[in-house]
Amino acid sequence: MSLIFASVDHRISRIPLGRDFDRDLKTEKPLAEVDDDFQAAQLSSVVGTFKDLAGGLEVDKPDFDPCHKPSSAMTKCKTLITVSSKDWLQLVQKKYDIPGLAVAIVASPSSDAKTDNETADHNWQSEVLTFGSRNLNGDALTADSLFLIASNTKLFLAVSIGMLIDRDTILKTGQKLEWTSKMIDVLPGWGLVEKVAEKEATIEDLLTMRTGVGFHPYVPFFTDPSKQLDMMSHLPPFSKFRSKWQYNNYNYLILAHMVSLVSGQHFSHFMYDNILKPLGMTSALFDVLAAEKTGIRTDAIVRVGKHMEVVYTDSEGDHKMRGEKKNVGFWTKGTGEGIWGPGGLIMSSNDVVRWLRELLSPTIISPHILDKCAKPQISAGGLVLTETENLSYGLALWTSSYRGHKLIFHYGKQLGQHSLFVRLPESGIAVAVMNLGDEIGSTLNKTILYTILDDVLGLETGRWEEELLIKWISDQEKDEVESTDKDGESQDETVDVGLHVEGVYHHPAWGNLEFRQFPDNDVDYSIKRLLREQTRLPCPSFIAALPVREDSYLLLHGAKGRFTWTGIQLYDEHAPTRITRDSIVRVSGSGHAIVNTEGMGMFDGFWTYDKATFKHHVVGSDPKSGAEVWFDRVA
Numbered sequence: 165m166s167l168i169f170a171s172v173d174h175r176i177s178r179i180p181l182g183r184d185f186d187r188d189l190k191t192e193k194p195l196a197e198v199d200d201d202f203q204a205a206q207l208s209s210v211v212g213t214f215k216d217l218a219g220g221l222e223v224d225k226p227d228f229d230p231c232h233k234p235s236s237a238m239t240k241c242k243t244l245i246t247v248s249s250k251d252w253l254q255l256v257q258k259k260y261d262i263p264g265l266a267v268a269i270v271a272s273p274s275s276d277a278k279t280d281n282e283t284a285d286h287n288w289q290s291e292v293l294t295f296g297s298r299n300l301n302g303d304a305l306t307a308d309s310l311f312l313i314a315s316n317t318k319l320f321l322a323v324s325i326g327m328l329i330d331r332d333t334i335l336k337t338g339q340k341l342e343w344t345s346k347m348i349d350v351l352p353g354w355g356l357v358e359k360v361a362e363k364e365a366t367i368e369d370l371l372t373m374r375t376g377v378g379f380h381p382y383v384p385f386f387t388d389p390s391k392q393l394d395m396m397s398h399l400p401p402f403s404k405f406r407s408k409w410q411y412n413n414y415n416y417l418i419l420a421h422m423v424s425l426v427s428g429q430h431f432s433h434f435m436y437d438n439i440l441k442p443l444g445m446t447s448a449l450f451d452v453l454a455a456e457k458t459g460i461r462t463d464a465i466v467r468v469g470k471h472m473e474v475v476y477t478d479s480e481g482d483h484k485m486r487g488e489k490k491n492v493g494f495w496t497k498g499t500g501e502g503i504w505g506p507g508g509l510i511m512s513s514n515d516v517v518r519w520l521r522e523l524l525s526p527t528i529i530s531p532h533i534l535d536k537c538a539k540p541q542i543s544a545g546g547l548v549l550t551e552t553e554n555l556s557y558g559l560a561l562w563t564s565s566y567r568g569h570k571l572i573f574h575y576g577k578q579l580g581q582h583s584l585f586v587r588l589p590e591s592g593i594a595v596a597v598m599n600l601g602d603e604i605g606s607t608l609n610k611t612i613l614y615t616i617l618d619d620v621l622g623l624e625t626g627r628w629e630e631e632l633l634i635k636w637i638s639d640q641e642k643d644e645v646e647s648t649d650k651d652g653e654s655q656d657e658t659v660d661v662g663l664h665v666e667g668v669y670h671h672p673a674w675g676n677l678e679f680r681q682f683p684d685n686d687v688d689y690s691i692k693r694l695l696r697e698q699t700r701l702p703c704p705s706f707i708a709a710l711p712v713r714e715d716s717y718l719l720l721h722g723a724k725g726r727f728t729w730t731g732i733q734l735y736d737e738h739a740p741t742r743i744t745r746d747s748i749v750r751v752s753g754s755g756h757a758i759v760n761t762e763g764m765g766m767f768d769g770f771w772t773y774d775k776a777t778f779k780h781h782v783v784g785s786d787p788k789s790g791a792e793v794w795f796d797r798v799a
Contacts, residue, residue: 244269244277244291249619253612257295260608260633261475261485263465264296264305264600266513267612269620270520275592277620288521292513298600299463300491307513310447310461311598312494313583314576317509318416318560319537322371324423324435326533333426341426343368343536343559350422353390355397361405362397367422369406370415371559372541376401378410378772381752382731383673384712385502389421398673400793402777409544409557410774413506416560420505432504442528443518448511452500455510456493463491464580465600466735468748470700472644483637485604486644487698492735492748495579496714507576513598516585520594523572523587537561538572538589546776548575548584549610551632566614567623577606579735579750584609593620607636665706665720665727669764669795675711677718677764677795682707691717694734694749701730701751720757729766730754756780758787765791 245253245267257265271277271289292307325343333341337349344366347354356362358376365375377399386392396418402410423431432450440448455461469487476483494500500508511519526534540556540563549555552564552571564571569588576583582605587594595616597609611632618625669677682704683689695701704719705727715734720727731754736747755768758781765787769778772792779792788794 244271244289244620245293245616246619249616250293252615253293254295256608256612256629256633259476259478259483260601260604260637261489262296262599262601262604262608263300263489264294264298264309264462265608265612266292266294266305266307266309266311266596266598267616268292268307268513268517268520268596269616270517270524270594271620272521272524272592276588276622277591277593290517290521292517294513296600298460300465300489305462306460308447308460310455310458310510310512311516311583312462312507312576312578312581313509313511313516313585313598314507314578314581315413316574316576316583316585317505317507319574320435320439320509321416321420321423321431321505322537322560323439323529323533324427324431325367325371325419326530326536327438328423328426330530330533335426343371347418351393351418351425353393353397354418355393356401357398358401358405361401364405367419368541368559370419372557373409373412373415373544374406374542375412375415376403376405376407376410377412377414378402378774378777379412379414380673380771381773382710382713382716382718382770383414384675384710386712387501389418392417392421395673398671400673400771402772402774409542410772410777411547413503416506417503439528443515443522445511445515445518447515448509450500450504450508450510452494452496452498452510454499460512461494461510462581462600464494464578464735465489465491466580466602466748466750468698470698472641484641484644485637486640490746490748492580495581495735498714503578507578513596516596516598520585520587520596524589524592524594538563548606549573549613551610551614566617567621569617569621575606575609580605582606582609584613586613588617588621591621593617604633604636607632664725665759667797668799670798671793671795674793674795676798677708677711679706679708679718679720681705682719690747691732691734691749694747695732698749699751704730716752720759725759727757727759728754729757729770758791760787761797762788763797764795766793766795767791 253265253267269291273287294305294307296305297303298305298309329341329343335341335345335350339345339349347365347367347370348363350367354362356365356375356377361375369375380399383395383399386395396414420431423434427434449455467485467487468490472484472486473488474482475485522529523534537559538561539558541558542556544557544562545555548562549564552566555562555564560574562573570590571586571588573584573586580600580602582601583596583598585596595613597612599605599608601608611628614626614628617623665679666681667679669679683692688707692703695703702721704721706720708718710716710718717732719730719732721730722728731752733750733752734747735750753769753773755766755770757767758765765781767779767781769775770792779790781787781790
């Protein structure tokens with residue numbers, strides 16, 4: 165799942181890893197010219213998709229046409245989702261104030277799907293339902309609207325690696341590329357803190373996320389691969405090599421650069437030429453700005469504010485959500501290249517249907533590649549679909565069991581957008597759920613998934629809305645009561661601790677954190693106003709910008725060497741270089757920090773979102789040796 169706050173370079177990455185990338189090795193054109201051609205082709209393909217759907221353009225199309233219009237238009241299509249379930253989906257979208265919701269389902273000729281059409285033949289069946297809008301301007305969400313699929317991109321990258329292996333790709337060392345190829349033999353500059361892991365880690369280890377290094381949420385997000393490799397070589401490990409599964413997007417950023425290196429093409433070009441284009445997935449692209457130019461991209465819609473508001477009233481009472489909806493454009497102001505490898509693909513629901521069908525019955529991907537990716541490698545529970553059993557992770561895929569049915573799936577999450585792609589290979593069914601539901605989005609997606617599976621598989625319907633969605637709302641309301649009880653505490657008291665904290669702190673992976681007393685300048689005063697209006701945080705004592713991250717900051721509250729740190733990120737679609745009045749602020753985490761004359765130690769989740777690996781400071785102990793991350797004071 166993508167939990168990424170990225171700094172963005174607006175240029176296509178150059179990959180200076182032992183090869184000359186001034187010219188494209190496939191076309192022999194200068195890279196700048198190839199990049200322009202590629203972006204133009206992607207934008208042209210997206211626009212061309214809609215002409216194709218109207219019959220105005222000849223392209224290589226799959227031999228099916230996904231029905232994508234809701235309500236009465238669906239009568240021309242063999243309906244996989246019952247009328248009662250469609251009515252329920254529409255109700256849920258309104259009841260929980262979800263701006264936009266899309267559900268896609270595919271069934272193979274031999275599927276176990278129970279349909280409303282008793283005369284259904286034994287051909288492929290597919291259905292796309294859309295509800296609501298793609299933005300807050302009221303533009304209808306359709307099957308052509310472009311969603312960010314986030315971490316569902318990872319499987320495309322794993323498949324790309326499998327294709328290179330199948331082609332007997334030879335490395336510069338003279339060795340053949342394999343799943344078991346060691347990273348130290350593949351990428352110049354590869355390194356890890358734990359030297360056994362550095363020497364032994366393979367491509368498969370990175371794909372299965374078992375190197376011992378998990379996802380550090382506050383490190384710089386470089387697009388330059390040499391800088392990223394250097395950063396990764398200094399990240400503190402959470403566990404021993406191959407002992408535990410730990411979600412890590414950086415593995416896939418590194419592997420994306422590896423695909424570029426060994427294929428001779430930027431990995432996005434390779435993916436387009438070998439997967440997206442052959443499957444007719446002509447809406448799919450990576451560039452956030454190019455997607456915006458199509459005029460049919462979904463937006464990042466978030467809820468802003470610290471108080472609960474009524475969003476729906478029924479016979480059981482009011483349903484409340486925190487804050488009011490706000491459109492912030494997208495998670496980034498740039499191209500988004502900082503997450504392309506692990507989570508950057510943008511595509512329509514129609515193309516999601518094409519992808520699901522390929523996963524159920526491969527035509528251009530070798531079946532053994534998909535089998536390899538889906539094979540369970542390591543236990544990986546506690547993050548997604550926790551109501552299912554035997555959760556394991558393979559290569560860019562989870563597997564689990566739902567009421568006796570095998571699931572193969574992945575989840576995607578980015579600011580204001582959620583996607584869940586699931587297939588049941590033994591039942592011949594695949595489902596995708598995508599929504600613009602912000603914080604409720606992940607709970608919404610799995611509620612919808614379980615309800616649809618019960619429907620199409622003919623299972624006894626579970627009480628998923630009550631057990632998941634209504635519980636989520638209840639938890640929000642409890643949190644509101646607890647937070648309101650604390651509202652009497654000062655919101656503006658700045659603790660004067662002199663110059664003890666102000667200064668520069670260094671770690672080789674993070675670079676320099678330059679803390680200043682807060683508030684100190686116009687930006688600080690803007691942040692202070694946003695914190696007061698949108699959060700319950702007290703006014704911080706100090707602030708530092710997180711290096712090479714888009715509008716991200718660390719705040720310190722407290723005194724006498726013991727502080728609470730808080731990570732925040734600002735979003736504003738209008739102003740790339742300043743904070744405007746309609747910006748929003750999101751809190752990404754908090755914990756304790758210990759500051760002394762030697763430096764600053766971070767505890768309680770600075771290095772991960774996984775609470776099981778948090779380190780807590782023990783009073784009287786050495787903070788430098790016990791910290792998750794220690795920054796040396798250098799100025």
